[in-house]
Amino acid sequence: MNNTAFLTACIDLLGRDHVLHDDADVAPYLIDQRKRYVGRALAVLRPADAMQTAALVRLCATHGVSMVPQGGNTGLAGGATPDASGRQVVISLRRLDRIRQVDADNMTLTAEAGCLLANVQAAATAAQRLFPLSLAAEGSCTIGGNLATNAGGTAVLHYGNARELCLGLEVVTPQGELWDGLRGLRKDNTGYDLRDLFIGAEGTLGLITAATLKLYAQPAARMTALAALESPAQALALLNLAQSMAGPLLTGFELMSDFCLRLVAQVFPQQRYPFAETHPQAVLLELSDNESEAHARDLLERLLTAAIERGIVRDAVVAASLAQSNALWHLRESIPLAQSATGLNIKHDIAVPVSQVPAFLAATDPIVQMIAPGARMVTFGHLGDGNLHYNVMAPDGVDPATFLRDFQTPVTSAVHDSVHAHRGTISAEHGLGQLKRDASAHYKSPVELALMRQLKAAFDPLGLMNPGKVLPD
């Protein structure tokens, strides 16, 4: 490949301002959010729109240049970081940031890939609609990245993952053709489901440039409660009761161990431990109600009263206002922040069938303790989805970095084995990227890996779209 000819052609196409190659300019694009991966790149390319993106992909294909698509660069698995060769380019989609259309009557919104998730949410709100995808990075992640990684978050229980929130896509194929699949249809049975193939493929099959997303009616109120429980099994009994009594109004169900709440109270003293006595587990419940705040609170109270009468719940706090409701969410959201503040830890983003959560914890906690005695378990997450952030902290007084160095590999490998034994997944909502590519391949059947490879070869025979991500080379 002739680098100069290629870069000149890029400048001709995008303009000089949008072909970055100075070290200082490209540096932020070459390191991932968690600072685990640092790559190099021939250039960072910033197309203005979908047509320019398609032309750029054709140019890369012609010159045999590998492409790493990137949105907000907030991924947690290194999926948007180039390799160390310096022969790949990063294609930043951030300039594709228009909301193309809001169709309130169709309950859809069409946004370009580079729109910040928060801006998509805001455009929906402006049309008195709700776009329910919500996650910690929403102020800096892009909807294109959300779709490429099939992002999850806190509202999956009712609204589903990014995949379930998308009706149509616009995609540039690895050959640089633009596929207009921007359908705003609830029902369409005319052939293979290309949309869902590109969603979650982390840019390895094509490059998402825009999406038509599902909107919902804005609920009149979202109310939360916090319940104190004896065990994860009781949390499951509460989930059952909540689903039976509240049905589709139940939009959040988050588990937090006592240790998580104490950690938050320790790091952020203004966030006090929420109960008078100590309880092993707590669950945050959220109802979204189209009637009224009063109706939601009344239903929460009836639900928790029933749960206390049945011996499922030991104590409970129902938010008295929207502000209290938000404060309870803030408690839950402070757990990862409190963890970061206390140093590195071993993180797992796993899911098992919801019914298997108690058995998984009962089986796995002792294994971790056997490998790393005294390690502190930071177990919390989206219990309603069976998705736990099953994190492991250094024992009290042990240097986190040393702990990580000595125990990350054996602990993670044991946790993943246990997840697999419980028919779970080692990546529930963060994707594979570089981080879990090999571990995932280890657990997948040869049949599934072969099907995935057939897909990759069919769509991207030259292997230029985000190589080395999702599938081992």
Added chain:
Amino acid sequence: MNNTAFLTACIDLLGRDHVLHDDADVAPYLIDQRKRYVGRALAVLRPADAMQTAALVRLCATHGVSMVPQGGNTGLAGGATPDASGRQVVISLRRLDRIRQVDADNMTLTAEAGCLLANVQAAATAAQRLFPLSLAAEGSCTIGGNLATNAGGTAVLHYGNARELCLGLEVVTPQGELWDGLRGLRKDNTGYDLRDLFIGAEGTLGLITAATLKLYAQPAARMTALAALESPAQALALLNLAQSMAGPLLTGFELMSDFCLRLVAQVFPQQRYPFAETHPQAVLLELSDNESEAHARDLLERLLTAAIERGIVRDAVVAASLAQSNALWHLRESIPLAQSATGLNIKHDIAVPVSQVPAFLAATDPIVQMIAPGARMVTFGHLGDGNLHYNVMAPDGVDPATFLRDFQTPVTSAVHDSVHAHRGTISAEHGLGQLKRDASAHYKSPVELALMRQLKAAFDPLGLMNPGKVLPD
């Protein structure tokens, strides 16, 4: 190919009773539900389980025999009928009819492909759960067929199509390998979405042998109301209001023109026209409520009162009991029956963005009248999904068969052109099969067709899986 050697091997594998070739035995498998297509077959093969199905597919692949998978044979697009060559085999999945597992705490159920939809619903009910997929053929269609065609039905508005109700699949690949993708996970981000690729592929990429399906809490009550309206635009305004006031409790929203209701009253005199006066349109609303029948009825009454006050609704009937609720549904379900009773008609299973329904009808009705003056429009369907059964009956006094012969092609072609112009789909919930294969290809972009062909070639390079369906040869 040596037919005798192949059939002998089939008998060795399946037993003599499950290799059908006598004309009388095979006849029911060779004609489709609507009696549009009659094929021939080398044999009808009835494997007992997934392992035997995989071995059978290997056998067919070795002998180069094309396979046509079949479930309940209730499809409406000829997707399960073999061609006229007599060289294909029908693989009937009906013997794979076990409910393998009900995991009530995980809200999942694993069923084999040949389970009748009604039996899947019943297994869910027995576990005090709801499997919401519901359609006219539920007593005779199979869940495998529902998934292969991504079936829709009356509950899509809230619960989604068959695709959205499936968490995992077991599939025999065209090479006869068994892929165990029976995951019961709400979140799993480990690679390409093979599941959704097989769903809706009508058996052309592989053969579904089992599925893990989503269950829901059973609602305490399902209540309906019937609203009389001036126009489709007012129906859309009512949908908006209902979504705002009832949110996720709204599980049905069906449009019926005055002509549809009069046709029902004429054919089934015990089903009287439901309003004192004539109104151009009617909407059936259904709420599913986890609180109580009283709460659902109260909400329906508040909703319709608000709609009448705003001038959206002209008159309304709220069901006073579950029996009345069912009677309103019966009215809606009688429309296709009343149509059949009055002879053949030109059927369309189309969807457009919900917001486009009034414009689509305003544009298309006059075109149909120009082509076939006096034709009677039987317009009804799932307005909440933008999915209309836009059917066209012969003018009063004209022989239906003659009308069909003269007008089917020009009317359907004009309707489909108009659907396409409104960014809709010519097959909303019935699939393509043989019936709409070519018409669908006509409207798809070359990019999309090429991607579909790449997929087909990658998965089924020998072209043995249900050839001639979905994609033109």
